[in-house]
Amino acid sequence: MRVTFTVNGRRHEADDVWEGESLLYVLRERMGLPGSKNACEQGECGSCTVRLDGESVCACLVAAGQVEGREVVTVEGLADLARQRGETPAEGAADAGLSPVQKAFVDAGAVQCGFCTPGLLVAADELIEHNASPSDADIREALSGNLCRCTGYETILDAVRLAAARTGQPAGAGAPDAGPDAGTSQGGAI
Amino acid sequence: MEFLRPASWQEALAAKAEHPSAVPIAGGTDVMVEINFDQRRPGWLMDLNRVPELHEWETGEDSVRLGASVPYSRIMENLRAELPGLALAAHTVGSPQIRNRGSVGGNLGAASPAGDSHPPLLTAGAEVEAESVRGSRRIPVEEFFTGVKRNALAEDELIKYVHIKKATGPQQFSKIGTRNAMVIAVCGFSVALHPESRRVRAAVASAAPTPFRATEAEDFLSAALDEEGLWDSDRIVPPSVARRFAELCSAACKPIDDVRGSAAYRRHAVGVMARRTLTWVWESYRNGGRGGARNDEGGTRCA
Amino acid sequence: MADATRLPTTITQVSQGTAAKGGIGESTLRPDGTLKVTGEFAYASDLWHEDMLWGCTLRSPYAHAEIRSVDVSEALRIPGVRSVMTHDDLPAATHYGLEIQDQPVLAKDRVRYHGEAVAIVAADHPETARRAAAKIRVDYAELPPVYDEESATREGAPLLHPGRDDHHSGHVAHPNILHRQPIVRGDVAAAKAEADVVVRNDYEVGMQDQAFLGPESGLAVPAEDGGVDLYIATQWLHVDRDQLAPVLGLPAEKVRLTLSGVGGAFGAREDLSMQAHACLLAMATGRPVKIVYNRYESFFGHVHRHPAKLTYEHGATRDGKLLYAKCRIVLDGGAYASSSPAVVGNAASLGIGPYEVDNVEVEALALYTNNPPCGAMRGFGAVQACFAYEAQMDALAEALDMDPVELRQRNAMSQGSVLPTGQEVDAPAPVAEILRRVKERPMPPQRQWESSPSEGAGTGVDVRALPGGLSNTTHGEGVVRGVGYAVGIKNVGFSEGFDDYSTARVRVEVVGGEAVALVHTAMAEVGQGGVTVHAQIARTELGVSRVTIHPADTQVGSAGSTSASRQTYMTGGAVKKACESVREKVLRLGREKFAGGHPAWTEGAELRFEDGKIVTAGGEAVAALADVLEDEAVEDEVVFRHRPTEPFDLETGQGFGHVQYSFAAHRAVVEVDVELGLVKVVELACAQDVGKALNPLATVGQIQGGTTQGLGLAVMEEILVDPDGKVRNPSFTDYLIPTILDTPAIPVDVLELADEHAPYGLRGVGEAPTLSSTPAVVAAIRNATGLALRRVPVRPEHLTGTGTGADA
Incomplete structure (x- = not known):
């Protein structure tokens, strides 16, 4: 069909x-x-x-x-969706255009093997769309349908907290703690 | 395999009449698992997502007419006051993603002994409205489950609505899983107080071939509450009464040993849940839940 | 489709550190992170090739059966089916295996476990392949299964592999014993006579699954030279190739493997799964073939953690000094060898734990049975032992009326201690210290389900913080808190005389006016962050900021396996060594070019590479790296070996068997609903010595992830197998792993006590936390319930005395 x-x-x-x-x-x-x-x-x-x-x-x-x-x-x-909501995409050569949630997952070390990551990003993005400042319990509940086998979830919680905090910032304001100071990263096209 | 997309309820009934072995799919949370894992290859898949009335609900004087495909998340969000037991149960189903798709109609259609929505339907009082091109009928939910994964639907019938009595007193639902989220019930339990009729209803899932009401326990407790004059008092349920109620709920189980739990554990856990949930509903009844359709979850942030 | 192909070779990961940043010791971010959050990163199951076919595997429904006949004619007649293969169609070698080549590529005459591959199909669409597989007629005659030690070794027991002639067959008492390793030290009988207290117990560990999220997948593409290119998710490209080439009847150089994106591994990708099948079908059809397991098949597609039965006896003086320890560890290896012999070696040599005990008798063995094959999983033989010896420590502490942490500290090994194998621990071993650190942490607040902000009416009970979670089973009733401790010891790297090495090729050249480094290894990045660390090492060693990580493939020498907590040590060590070699070459080049320039070139003074420059020890720049290189690329490929180990003596178990040890300790705080037997882990604190954290963020991530897998084994994870060998729960519906609501806060205390034998003093990180997490959680549950709990996972039945059925 x-x-x-x-x-x-x-x-x-x-x-x-x-x-x-x-x-x-x-x-x-x-x-x-x-x-x-x-x-x-x-x-x-x-x-x-x-x-x-x-x-x-x-x-x-x-x-x-x-x-x-x-x-x-x-x-x-997700990046387009964030833009439509008026969120500021990430800047910088390496991760230009990432939505706040995507950027936060990279910055917080929430990605290891990364196989759970796309699903978690969509779920976390929806959570923050509906609840701009979720409590830890809210985050845990919203992500309770997404298994991760690598991280033990701690850095995923960090990432969602970070993304919520950054999303809550008025446009143009400096982002809060961007996580560990680090080299930027960049990927070639597939 | 053929994919049927009826655009209206009448088309759906006609398609089902023409292809009685067609498998209806709404949320897909059961059907697609079977297809993905090669456990089922129906000749026809019939998508019910395009039938608007299945996604709607209407709150009447005494009952809620719930469209068969209304997802659990809608029930949690919108029907907590009218259907507190079902709203609580909805919150324990699968994951947020599953709750956005799964529905009471699907749960009834699958008729799994472990279906989370079944106990609160049994304790609230509900009728399943089934329809075919031959006509419509209402099946009391007690008569709906006929065996393990079997129900009372004729092969040309579809579930259109579930008519569920609005709560007149506190209701509770509790389920055992070996994980703190996203888990299929080892066993489930619901209790509902019906102050207007001075009755208590109790129902159990996953502890017998079908979900069932623990009628002996209901009768005992209803009588005990009456005899002790507790409905109009401010007193707690005497521990001996709660204990006996729990024992009778356990005794009504006919569980099996399977990968999710032992029969002995199921029987035991049903008793514990019965005692605790009775305490919770009675507590909220004493705190003002009497007579009203108040949604009280024991003060719990859970639905 | 927009693309004609999607292959991992098109991914080049570039990391960029800003000047003087991004070296070792910093929490640089993953070079593949952006690709992974945009969905572009190409995992094995994402690969796509124009004109590709889909492969499918027919598996045995029986654990033990004779195959009387296989009829594929009906399957072949289905339109869209391009090839059907059985054992009789294999072109060359018919068996493979990591240590012993005992596993058939496709079963011949006999199947030995539930789910064994019998036939393979290639077709245009996965559904066509599935329908065809279902049409293959296999006539089975069921045989009685062997399922435990008694049934495997009794007289007349069916032999799994009659006529064995592998290197272990000569020293085992029965052909169904795969390998046996005793360890004998001191005089246990004499010590027992001196003991004031003796504690003896039996323990059991269930079969755990690695449950990586990315199922077994790969794409095989036939090449014009008659060879095959395989794009694959694996832990060790070269050992896959070395097993595949004989099966395909090809020379190794015609079997080219490239690593695709790997969705987790944890040991489950050490053995071959679909590799040979995809290549065989590709060669038979002349078309690319993709195979992707679904979750059900994945449970049959890889080995699991060995279930174990253990008996331990400890004797101690009244003041808590361990006098002797005896143990017997029986591991169920299942139908094929996989890495069971090495798991036995680990279980035996680490079986007493991180304690000084002078008198020891250990016996560890693995059985051949008709249960699912077992092999590598994070912790590798040390997990099972740790559960038992740590339970023994608690039992002994109770018998002595002593604090369990104090008892452990009193007997804790330290640098200079001698292990039961006679090996001296010649690097820091801060066992007592890591215990002290977890013990001294402040306790998490009580009754946190009440302290959550109330939403809506009522008393503010948050079921999400209670045992049972969202299932709403308690509002505080029956909930009892417990606290437990455990510590463990894990080896790092391959042991017992294995020639463990890794290879790295590093190149520096000028691109766009800037000196950049290219690091090429065959290391399997499975999520652990090796690619991040390689770039950091190159920056530190070469003073560059831009580092490109070349895709891992077999065009460079072997990197060894991404297992045994070894890759940062081994391939990290190889990258470091290659950088050092490149540095020497660059300096030679500089001396040639600038002989008459800065005096430092000719004085033989130490020169360093920093910020794209070559500088003196005093920090004075003598040349820009780009000016030294100009158009030239300087490259070297080197092999790095750790110091040699030796096999354990087959009778005494003595020998310098392991290259390095890793230690972690946990404190678990749990809340148990003692009436319903449901557990909420409230906090799982860890302290671990990592030698040197090359990337602190990734290091902590490894520890938290390993800790969580240990939690899973403690309270929920088990593959259940019937007495007739059939797997009962091959799905994520019934094989449960922890969700975010099951996983507590995991505070981590990282110690960095350098091991002078290792690059940068580092110590392998990944496995140690998986060991002690499980016994710590169970100790906490014991503390809450007063129950003995000698088996994991702990089920509600065990906590409520309602056993039978599933756990019978």
Whole structure:
């Protein structure tokens, strides 16, 4: 079957979709958006978390056909989403354009293997969108559907606190503690 | 496999009549797991997300008409006052992502003995409105579960609404999981006070082939509260009464040993939850929950 | 698709430190961090190639069965199916293995564990491949399984590998014993006669899974030269290649591996999983083949932590001096060898823990059974022992009516102590100190579920801070706090005479007027942050700010495995050594060019590399690095070895077996709902000596992550296996790992006592915290409940006396 929907503001179309395919498979294998991750495919890890019409959902549990005509935001669209909300993207040669949550995860050391990271970013981004100054318990509850096997979650909490603090800053104001002073980083294109 | 996208309820009923083996999918939180893991290959998948009435709810005088696909997160946010037991249970389902998709209709359709929404439906009092091209009927939730993952739906029927009695007294829900979040119930328990009828209802999940009401325990407790004149007093439930209530709830279980827990543990845990949740609802009843539809969660930040 | 291919080779990670910054000791950020937060980082399962096929594996539903016949004809007839292979289609070697080549690429005649690979399929779409696999007819005849020591060694027990001739087969008492390592020191019988107190107990450790999040995946691309390029998530590219080449019937140089993004490892990627299958299908079809396991298959696709049965006996004087220790450790290795022999060596040699005990008798062995194969997982044999010996310390302290930390400190080893293997610990061993540090931390506040700000009406009970969490099982009823301590010892690096080395190639050249470094190694970055540290080392050693990390592949020499807490030591050491060599070459070049210039060039004075310049010891710049290099690139590839170790004697266990030791201690504070048997860990504080924290942020991240995996083993993580060998919970629904609501605050106290034998004095970090975390949590639960708790994971049944069923 053919499936057409909007991803990160762009209309995407996929043909010859098998009816049993999930939104996750279509994003990863048919639309060239592998950022959402395939860790459990049973809704028990949150690595494939995307926004579907604004709601955080596990893309592995949405049938591709159900997304027809709807709007999806993936980790690849977080920076645009932040811009639309009027948040200031990160500056600097290396991480230009990262959303505040993305930048905070890098700065706080919340990324190790990184496989859980895209899902956590989408979930954390939604949390801060709705709750500008979440308590630690709020952060833990909001992220309780996202497993991480590397970090023990401490730096993830740090990252979300940092992102919330930075997002709460009026535009143009200096960001609070940017985490450890460090060399910047930059990646080549894929 | 064929993908059906009915745009209206009537289309959905017609499609189900034409393809009785079509599997309805709303949140996908059960169906897609089975498809992803090659446990199920239905001939037809029928998406119910496009049927508007399934996503709506309406609060009436005595009951809430809950669309089958209303996600748990909506229930938590919007129906805490009317359906406190269900709202509490909704909060224990899966993860935030799952709660944004999963629904009571899906839970009923899967009819898992471990379904979190089942005990509060049983204690609040609920009817499942099932419909087919042949017509509509209301099935009392007590009669809905017919076996492990089996329910009373005919093969051409779909669940449209669940009619749930609004709370007239405090309600509670508690569930055992071996993790502090995102966990399937080892067993679950709900209790609801019905001061207007001087009745208490208690229901258990995942401790028998189907979710069930512990009627003997309900009868005992309702009688004991009456005999001791407790409904109109400011007194606590005597520990011996609470203990007996818990024992009867435990005794009503017919659990099995499985990977999630032993039968003995389930029986034990149901008793502990029964005693504690009774204490919580009674405490909030004494603190002003009597007679009103007050949502009291024992002062807990949990729904 | 926008791209024709997505391969990891197109990723070049560039780290940039500002001048004089970003060297060792700083918390520089990951060079791959930005790619990982934008979703661009290409993990193995993200790879894509035009015209690629999907591979799928048919696995045995039985733990032990004869294969009478396999019929693939129906599968081959399905449109879209390009290849179906069974054992009979293998082109060359039919078996592989890390230490013993006992594992069939595809089962022939017999399957030995539930989930063993029997046939593979390549097709246009994963669903087509799955449907085809389901059409393969395998006629099995079930055989009685071997599942524990008794069933494995009794008379007439079926032999897992009849006719064994591996190097351990000669010294074991039964062919179903894979390896046995005793350690004997002193005179236990005499010491026992002197003991005032004797404590003897049996312990059990369940089968833990690494549960990395990125499932086994890779992409094999057939090459024009008849070889194959494999893009893969692994822990050791070269050992994969060396196992693959014979199976593919190719010379090693035609099997080229490139590391893709790796979604965690923790030991589970040491053995081959889908590597051979993807390559075989690619060669058979002439098309690229991608295989991605789902979570269910992943539980069958890699080895697990060995479940263990342990018996310990300790004797001590009345004032708490350990006189002797005896233990017997039986590890279930499952159907194939994997790295079980090395796990046995670790369990034996570290089995007594970080304590001075003069009289010791240890026996550790691994069995062959029809249970899932077990091998490497973070902690590698030391985890199981640590749970038992630390429980013994608490039991002994109780018997002596002594503080458990004091008892440990009284017997703690220190630099100069002699291990039961006869090896002297010749580097700092601050065992008593790390215990003191965790003990002296302030306690977390009581009843934190009440102290949370109240939202809404009521008394402000926050169930998120209580046992049971969101499930709303208690509002404080039945909750009892407990505190527990533990300490452990882990070896770093490969041991027992293994020729452990790593290779690094470093180049400096001028790019855009600036001297930059390129570091090329085959080190598998699995999340640990090795790439970050390599760039830091290059900056420190070469005084550059820009460092490019070349993708890891087999075009450079082996880096050894990303295991055994060894990579910062070993490949970090190799990068350091390569930088030193490059520095010498640059100075030679400078002396040639500037002989008549600054006198420092000719005086033989010490010259340093700083801020892109070559400077004297006094800090005076003598030349810009870019001016020395001009158009020339200076490069060297070097091999770094740690000092040699030796095998343990097969009868006495004596020998200089390990190169370095690592120590961590934990204090766990838990709150237990004693009526329901549910546990909330409130705080899990750690103190660890790391020698030198090359990157403090990453170091703490390793310690917190390792600590959390130990917490998981303590209270929830176990693969349950039926007596008939079938895995009962191969899913994230029923194999539970800690969520953020299960994981407490993990304050970390990092000590930096240099080990003079190691580069920069560093000490491997990753594993030690996984050891002591588990016994500390269990000790805290014991403290809260008064129960003995001799088995992990501790289940609610154990805490409420409602066992049977799952834990029978």
